[in-house]
Amino acid sequence: MRKTKTSQASEIRALKRMKEREIDTTDIPPTADWSKAVVGRFYRPIKKPVTIRLDADVLHWLKGQGNGYQTRINSILRRAMEKSSPNHR
DSSP: OOOOOHHHHHHHHHHHHSOGGGSOOTTSOOOOOOTTOOTTTTOOOOOOOOOOOOOHHHHHHHHTTOSOHHHHHHHHHHHHHHHHOTTOO
16 A cells, blocks of 8 residues: 555545535536446455365365465355355355
């Protein structure tokens, strides 16, 4: 993550202290087209460390696809969760 300059940091702190209705947003153009918006793009759920026992061949297959096998396991499990319970989110 990039560090902000001191002036930016003080401006951000000032904005955080303000109520939303006090912030002037008139210079921000309205967004009419949300077709390219990605739901959950910045959503980062809390990760919990767990111990899991996998079949050796499954683990070998996951690791054989390159770095990030734990992320792939999470992605596979998330897709299964969302498929079985569509309103879970």
